[in-house]
Amino acid sequence: MLCSEFSALELSWKSMPSFDKEYFSLGHLDLLSYQNTFIHRLDPRTKIAVTFVFVLTVVSFPKYEVSGLIPFFLYPVLIFSLGDIPVRFILKKVLIVSPFAICIGIFNPFLDTITLYTLSGIHISGGWVSFFSILIKFVLTVSAALLLIATTSFPGVCYGLQRLRVPEIFVSQLLFLYRYLFVLMEETMRIVRAQAVRSFDKKGLEIRTYINLIGVLFIRTMERSERIYRAMLSRGFSGRIETFRLHSIAQADVLVLLFSLVLCYCFRRYDIIGMLDHVMKGLL
Amino acid sequence: MSHHLVELKDVYFRYPDGTETLKGISLRIVHGEAVGIVGANGAGKSTMLMHMNGYLMPSQGTVIIGDLELNKTSRKEIRKKVGLVFQNPDDQLFMPTVFDDVAFGPLNLGLSQNKVQERVASALETVGCLDLSTKPPHHLSIGQKSAVAIAAVIAMQPDILVMDEPASSLDPKSRRHLINMLKDFKHTKIIASHDLDLILDVCTRCMVLGNGRIMADGLTEDVLSNKDLLEENSLELPLSLQKM
Amino acid sequence: MHMSDALLSPAIGATFWTGSLAAIAYSAGKLKEQIDEKLIPLMGVLAAFIFAAQMINFIIPGTGSSGHLGGGMMLAIMLGPYAGFIAIASVLIVQSLFFADGGILALGCNIWNIGIYPCFIAYPFIYKIVAGDTNSPKRIFLASVMSVIAGLQLGAVSVVVQTVLSGRSELSLYTFLFFMLPIHLGIGLVEGVVTAGVVNYVRTMRPEVLASAHESKPLSSDRSIKKVLLTFFLITVFIVGVLSWFASKNPDGLEWSLEQMYGKSELSEQDSRVSRALNRFQEKTAIFPDYRVKKGNEKIPGNRDTATDATWPQAESDTTVSGLAGAFMVLCLIFALGFGIKKLKRRKNA
Structure with missing residues (x-):
């Protein structure tokens, strides 16, 4: 039932003035956060912690890193699929987000023109590589923030913060x-x-x-x-203001947290792509 | 049953800018009564209601709730006895989810977590909104919002229920639901409204307020069928009486 | 002007998070001591108000383009610095979650850049002194415009410094400042005029609001216009100081100073660990003995200097092509997994 409401909303957006659009888009995201899936049921603290670890790991990659960032797409994909979050809706939001990172990043190709790769005769400058790296980081970190709210609900985040002694x-x-x-x-x-x-x-x-x-x-x-x-x-x-909370850390939370920590660590430390490439070569 | 009594003795109220909205109100409401308060805009209805839980203090005269006289120290006790439901449910529901909102009052009473949960469940059950418990108020219809606002107040288990325009923005079905609910409540009820039919349905006694004074006080049928009295006070006969 | 995760290094992000959290804790403590209970709902709804107001556009006179309100200084003026800061921080959190403005790591920087400067510098040292205790609309106008401009300029410098220190962008400090400062001067002017207009409007309609924000803060009274000028002077000295500190170092110097600040360069260390681990992995899976990962300390063909080499993972043109294929494979695998889960779930629900 919820799903049909969503698509009806999405369809009618095109004809709406911008303020209304913003309002309904906000409402839609908010509505998503009250679903009941495995991800939604996790304790807010778990999701806040995982999001932070994820974002920190992603931005910790150096300027020219591209391939090491690719495995991290696993995180949004898992959340999208396990949390029943409509992919197109979030992607649209990622695209219209304030483009500060891109505005600043786009200067890199003009300022850093030393060739870094030569790909079948085409020279790729360091600037393009670092710009591309910024783009990937941008998509990963922005979708992580949106997915946090879409799977936790804002009050959920707040109660998580309260438990974290904010x-x-x-x-x-x-x-x-x-x-x-x-x-x-x-x-x-x-x-x-x-x-x-x-x-x-x-x-x-x-x-x-x-x-x-x-x-x-x-x-x-x-x-x-x-x-x-x-x-x-x-x-x-x-x-x-007294509040009443039912949340508690369950086994699932501990497991999810451990799983994410281990994955983030491995993806950061080992060159997954290189290894896979290597295995592939061996098989062929 | 004196502890459910509401008594105002010659109450005057002036706002800081000098406008006098209550000019000598005296009334006495006893346990179990359902009293309607009607009157034109600006007649002083809301001001009077705000005296009943000590949000406003009389400039002159006394307010007695149960066996307590209203003053700065008794105010807190009085607020536990008198549940005040305001006009706009959006202002009334200030917490982010229905559960939190209904739990706000009981938590402030210092009840245990189990007790709070019980209170919330039974209050939501009373207004038929138990299934909305985890929703945020902005996902509710206006009818649901006003029902939850009432639940939030009755969760504190007040002796006296005071309502300011409870039905003003409800559609006819929600309004009927509200009326039936109010009829079932055993609390002492004081309801201010322009909806004269609602008053006729719910209240046995009715007062007409005009220009800061009580213009009439009697059985609802008598007061609300007095065409001249009503028209003098910018009111008209309830629709259900107009046909006759 | 919202800082973005993608431009940040973890160290800078964490540093400003710490600063912002400390400021939130400090303000919350101050408020707890001296709060008027009424302020609790007021702070909440005014933050929501700023949010709603940001969504209405107005036409910037003389340009034909449209702008919208930032609102930081307005909150500081209406609520006082502590409550104002808490309110701005809350607005930024909602923006970063619901609109992904900036992101979660950058939130620390954003609270710092957009909250601290207006509330704890521009408000006490400029607004309060220029506006004084008089009710003159002209002084309020001047005070609003000056304080908004100062707050935004400091914020802009801050964004630039954070970006340059993070080292993800190639923009040099000077070029970047040259972009940011004039733009924010313009924004500040317009925002200042709007802020002044609203403050004056509220002052005529509900004078008691502003009075209460002023009373609760024991910051002012004996300050004079001279002190404002002194503050301006100090801010200028600060900015010039930062500039010259940077000017004294070349870009390599920047990397060097970063290393000094955060210990050994995390990047090169990470690299060597990665390669060591890979070597071990390779020994174990000896079926592919010809495979080798290029390490950072092996010189890449081309004339890159050693400073950038340190941040450089394996790279050589022939491994690049297969690297691309590998990356593509991984992406496909990940998306297939997601698709599979969705399918499975749907079947389960049906």
């Missing part, structure tokens, strides 16, 4: 942000729609209008926070 105020801040993100985006979307109806397809608002709009939104947000505070008080709030 300060309470910060955890409750994250929880509030998550809770009201969707509420405020909906409110903003209504304003933007009303504006779009009257502004005949302009790319944005005049700065004066923008300031007033944001000002109004700000005041409304303040008033909302007063109402929330009132609701909190009436339910016994006295400065601390």
Whole structure:
């Protein structure tokens, strides 16, 4: 049932204005995170730890490394398949992500022109190799972040952080942000729609209008926070946000953690491709 | 049964900017009563309700809940007795999942984890939302949100349930569900609403508030069938009475 | 201006994570001491507000292109430095998870670059002093624009330094700064104007909001415009100092200093370990005696200097082709595995 909802959403995106698109894409990712698969059931702490180990290992490869990074695609592929995450949706998000890494990386081929490889007569410069390495790292690390949220849910991540002794105020801040993100985006979307109806397809608002709009939104947000505070008080709030957690580290968590650590270590330390290549040659 | 009593004695309230919204309110509500409060926008309904759990303090006069007089020290105790359900469920449900939200109150009461779980389950069961427990509020319909908001309050097991416009944004089916639910509650109920039919269905007693004063107080059928009284206070006959 | 995982080295990423976590812990501690309970929901919804506001575009006057709000300085002004910092950090975490803006390792750098400078430098040393306790819209305007620009410039320098120190990009410090600083001056100007506008709007509508942020912070009162100028001067000295430190070293010098900082170059060490392990592996699987892995210390044909050799794994033109084939094979295997799991799951569900 969920799947059909997803595809219906995806289809209708094309005709939507950009704000709505952002909003629904965010909602979609959020919805994915409430599935019930083996990966989703793991303790959030396990997934946070594995993600960090993975990202650290990937970026620890030196500048000109390409082939050593390839085996690491195993991680996203496993999560995609075991966690029932639609591949195209995440890939699209990876592509539209803020392209800072690519903007900076693209200079490498122009600055580092010394030939590094000669591939059947074509010279490949170090700059292209290092740029390619940045690209692979970019895809791997960005999808790791998206997959963490898609398989853990934001509150899950927060409770994981809480158990990892991140300060309470910060955890409750994250929880509030998550809770009201969707509420405020909906409110903003209504304003933007009303504006779009009257502004005949302009790319944005005049700065004066923008300031007033944001000002109004700000005041409304303040008033909302007063109402929330009132609701909190009436339910016994006295400065601390207590939360109740059922998560606990299970056997599966320990196994997954060990498995990932060993794999990351092996992939980092041994040249898998070289070995495989070697085995292949031997077989032929 | 005096501990379920709500009593206001000549209560006045002025906002810091000087506007006076309550001008001498006196009322007494006893155990098990269901009281509707109606009146035009700005008549002082919400201000009055906020006095009942000590969010606002009277500028003059006294508020008594059970055997406690409202002051800064008794406020906490009073909030345990009076469950206040606000108008907009989005402001009411501030935790990231339904379970966490309903558990917020019981956890603040200092109950054990098992007790909290029990309370949450039974409160969600009462409003028919047990299966929503792991969902985040933004994945719920408005009807579900308002039901969960009520569950969050009854999980604290208050003696008195105070509601401000509980049905304002509900579709007809959810509204009917809410009305049936409210009828089943044994709590003392105080409900402020523009939905006069809801008041007629749920409440036995009704007050009309106008300009910070109580304009009428009596049996719901009598008050809500008094066309002249209602029109003087920017109200009209409930739809179900208009046909007759 | 979000730093990205792909440009970072682990050491730089970890360093700034440590710094940012320390700042979060410190701010959380400060807030716990002196918090007004009301601030807890307010911080949360204002962070959500910044998020929503970032999604509306406005037209940048005179250019025809459109921009959107960053909002860091606005949060600092409305909430004070500690709560403001916590709120910005939370926004960045959501961005890095839901939008993968930057990534998880770079999050430490991003919290540092976008949170620390506005909240703990621009706000106390520029905004508070220039705006003072007066309610003059002109002073608030000036204070907002100055502090936003200063915060963004420091952030930009920070991004550049982190990138160059990580050594994944070929851009030199000067070229990169030459790109980043003017761009962020422009962004800062626009953002400053917007921030000033919103602050002034809120001040006229709800003056008590700003008052409470000001009261709770015992940072100011006896500071003067002179001190702002001094701060500006110090910031300049800092930037110039960083620049000249780098200028005194050539790119090899940079690698050298990195090695000094983090012990022996992790990369060459890693390499030798890899090759040692491979040799052992090779001995065990002696069926393929002709196979050899090129080590980093063997000179590659071409005129690369020794500094880059250290970061260079096996490479020779003929092994490259088969390497490509191997890589392709591995990718195919991995994707086949994923596809297989999906198929299996589907059959199970059906």
